[in-house]
Amino acid sequence: MRFKIYCAAILLGLSTLSCTDLNEELRSDLEETSTGNITPAGLLISAYSSLNGPYQHDNRWCLQQLSTDEAVAPTRGGDWDDNGTHRAIHLHTWNADNSYMSNTFGGLLTAVFQASNVLRYKPSPQQAAEARFVRALAMFDVLDLWGVVPYRENLDDFREFPKTLSTQEAIDFIIAEMTAIMNDLPASGPAYVANKNAARVLLMKVYLNKGTFLNRAAPKFDAADMSKVVSLANEITGYTISPKGKYFDNFAPDNNLISTENIFTLYNEEGVRGGGVDRAYWTVSHYNMTPGGWNGWAALSNLYNRFDAGDERRGIYYNYPADTTSNRTKGYGRQNVGLLEGQQYSWVTNKPLMARTPATQPLVFSKEVTIRTSGATLETAGIRAIKYPFDYASRGQKNNDWVVYRYSDVLLMKAEAILRGGTPGSASDALTIVNSIRTNRGVANLPALTLDVLLEERSRELYWEGWRRQDLIRFGQFLKPGQIRTTESDPIRLVYAIPSQQISVNENLDQNPGY
Numbered sequence: 001m002r003f004k005i006y007c008a009a010i011l012l013g014l015s016t017l018s019c020t021d022l023n024e025e026l027r028s029d030l031e032e033t034s035t036g037n038i039t040p041a042g043l044l045i046s047a048y049s050s051l052n053g054p055y056q057h058d059n060r061w062c063l064q065q066l067s068t069d070e071a072v073a074p075t076r077g078g079d080w081d082d083n084g085t086h087r088a089i090h091l092h093t094w095n096a097d098n099s100y101m102s103n104t105f106g107g108l109l110t111a112v113f114q115a116s117n118v119l120r121y122k123p124s125p126q127q128a129a130e131a132r133f134v135r136a137l138a139m140f141d142v143l144d145l146w147g148v149v150p151y152r153e154n155l156d157d158f159r160e161f162p163k164t165l166s167t168q169e170a171i172d173f174i175i176a177e178m179t180a181i182m183n184d185l186p187a188s189g190p191a192y193v194a195n196k197n198a199a200r201v202l203l204m205k206v207y208l209n210k211g212t213f214l215n216r217a218a219p220k221f222d223a224a225d226m227s228k229v230v231s232l233a234n235e236i237t238g239y240t241i242s243p244k245g246k247y248f249d250n251f252a253p254d255n256n257l258i259s260t261e262n263i264f265t266l267y268n269e270e271g272v273r274g275g276g277v278d279r280a281y282w283t284v285s286h287y288n289m290t291p292g293g294w295n296g297w298a299a300l301s302n303l304y305n306r307f308d309a310g311d312e313r314r315g316i317y318y319n320y321p322a323d324t325t326s327n328r329t330k331g332y333g334r335q336n337v338g339l340l341e342g343q344q345y346s347w348v349t350n351k352p353l354m355a356r357t358p359a360t361q362p363l364v365f366s367k368e369v370t371i372r373t374s375g376a377t378l379e380t381a382g383i384r385a386i387k388y389p390f391d392y393a394s395r396g397q398k399n400n401d402w403v404v405y406r407y408s409d410v411l412l413m414k415a416e417a418i419l420r421g422g423t424p425g426s427a428s429d430a431l432t433i434v435n436s437i438r439t440n441r442g443v444a445n446l447p448a449l450t451l452d453v454l455l456e457e458r459s460r461e462l463y464w465e466g467w468r469r470q471d472l473i474r475f476g477q478f479l480k481p482g483q484i485r486t487t488e489s490d491p492i493r494l495v496y497a498i499p500s501q502q503i504s505v506n507e508n509l510d511q512n513p514g515y
Contacts, residue, residue: 039121040118040121040122040123040124040127041127043114043117043121043131044127044130046117047115047117047118047131047135048130048192048267049114050110050111050115050134051111051134051138052275052402053103053276054107054108055266055402055404056266056275056276056277056402057103057276058276058283059100059103059104059107060107060141060145061466062100062104063089063100063104063145064145064466064468064469065469066090066297067090068472069482069483070299070300070459070463070468071297071303071385072090072298072382072484073086073087073090073283073297074086074087074373074381075087075371076295076296076373077373085098085099085100087371090371090484091484092479092485092493094497095497095515096503096511098499101496101497102501104141104145105142105146105499106499108141109142112138112139112151113152115132116131119131120155125184126185128181130185130194133178133181133198135177136178137404139151139165140205140206142170143213144213146496147167147213147216148164148167148512149169149170150165150502150508151163151164161506161507161509162506162508162509163508164509164510168214171210171213171214174202174206175203178200178202178203178206188238191259191262191264192256192264192266194264197236197238197239197263198263198404198405200232200235201232201405202405203228204232204233204410204413207226207229207232207417208225208226208229208413208416209470209474210222210225211225212473212474216473216491217494219473219476223420226418226422226423227417227421229413229417229422230414230417230422230423230424233410233411233413233417236407236410239260239410240260240407241260241407241437242259242261242440243440244440244441245442246258247312247313247440248316248318248320248337248338248387248389250406251337251387251388251389251400252318252320252322252389252400253320253321253322253398253400254320254321254322255401256399256401262401262405262406262407263410265401266401266402268399269399270394270395270396270397270398270399272397274397274401277388277400277401277402278388278390278391280386280387280388281293281386281388281390282294283296284297284298284386286356286363286384288355288356288363289347289353290325290346290347291390295379297382298369299382299384300369300383300483301383303339303383303459303463304339304341306459306460308443310442310443311443311460312338312442313338313441314338315335316335316338317335317336318336319333320389322389322390322391322392322393322394322399323389323390323392324392325347325348326348326349327348327350332345332350334347334350336386336389337386337387337389338385339383340384340385340386341365341367341383342364344365361379361380363379364380365380365384366380367383368381369381369383385464387465388400403465406465409461409462411434412433412434412457412461412462414433415430415433415449416430418430418433419449419451419454420451427449430454431446431448431449434446434457437461441461451475459471473494478493478494479491479493479494490514491514492512492514492515495512498510498511498515
């Protein structure tokens with residue numbers, strides 16, 4: 001017993017020490033009032049910063065995306081093997097020792113602790129509300145990924161083990177928290193500060209997925225819950241879908257200024273604070289691209305094939321000020337965002353790029369990809385997805401704020417809730433909502449809308465943003481065979497295995513069934 005308490009304290013201490021320094025400043029009213037002292041403002045900055053690990057350092061993203069029909073991290077010869085960590089996620093063969101599960105679980109619980117810690121230091125009502133939002137957001141992700149949520153109410157006595165909230169208890173807790181803090185959150189402001197609309201989106205996510213979380217194998221959708229989703233969506237105002245040609249404004253280095261859709265984001269600013277958003281580029285780009293990356297993850301061709309040829313979401317040349325390459329300054333106009341497929345060209349010389357080994361092989365990203373690649377396809381297998389335009393103007397930390405919630409997701413959730421029985425609204429209204437988004441993406445209207453069609457549209461609009469696994473489970477599609485994983489998965493895979501080290505230090509935490 002004493003050993004478990006000692007280990008738990010060490011794990012929590014290590015997690016806390018990894019958070020961002022309290023002296024960093026936010027581009028808002030969150031500046032510390034007394035440098036070097038513990039203040040609610042400084043602790044709130046740390047609470048926001050604690051989300052960087054699970055969100056921007058691949059962890060949550062890998063669990064939500066590499067397990068689906070959108071993305072894969074193939075082992076390339078001897079590279080990207082990592083003891084099979086990536087392969088296990090895509091093939092649904094993970095166990096309780098998978099590092100991404102451990103990192104994500106620990107990172108999210110660190111965010112829960114950091115947010116709770118703010119409440120111990122007499123924060124203002126708005127500061128407390130923001131901290132409780134951060135805590136609820138992290139708890140929602142734990143609930144989504146593992147089905148239960150460890151929660152420590154008493155931060156003063158670590159001899160007490162965190163209790164484990166059941167699925168229903170966690171749902172009730174998050175709903176109660178968002179209801180309680182709504183009046184104290186700002187109505188508007190920068191997207192990297194929690195506001196009323198961010199809380200409404202989180203509530204929408206809870207109500208839309210409530211029946212799924214309670215019964216993942218056979219989700220049920222209560223009409224009253226769906227109506228709450230519709231009602232909350234109608235309360236979210238002040239945003240518009242990006243106009244044609246501006247889809248990637250939402251992910252650009254200056255997206256905090258130019259996006260018309262972003263509701264909640266994670267702050268990044270060179271020389272100030274943030275971290276990890278540039279990994280969205282490094283993990284997919286080839287060594288010979290500008291700049292060279294790590295040549296890893298790939299998008300699957302069934303994602304690429306969902307798009308019409310004129311759909312800007314699939315990929316365009318995006319003209320943005322932080323692009324200092326000749327692609328912009330000399331007007332080459334080569335595709336630099338979206339899904340990169342086929343022959344790739346230098347954004348410096350405009351000449352066709354070649355592979356590294358062998359250097360005589362053209363760099364042609366292929367639709368074909370296997371879970372292990374070698375030989376001639378070692379470097380070229382797989383389409384590459386660049387959602388965040390690279391910030392060339394920055395020497396270090398990139399300035400693209402990480403997108404958590406967007407207005408297009410709000411509208412798609414509203415359309416889905418209507419199709420599932422939510423009111424007010426009709427199937428015709430849901431179709432109009434979806435087509436309003438498609439029009440701004442440069443593609444033709446859909447003639448009709450079913451749930452299956454809506455699932456495909458969510459993939460087109462939100463690909464690689466960390467929602468695909470949740471969507472597939474809600475639509476009953478997650479366990480089905482895919483492009484690489486050709487067999488039906490066991491229903492135990494509808495939740496992840498709770499990391500072994502977490503169970504070893506918390507006697508109130510039990511392993512999920514089947515693991």
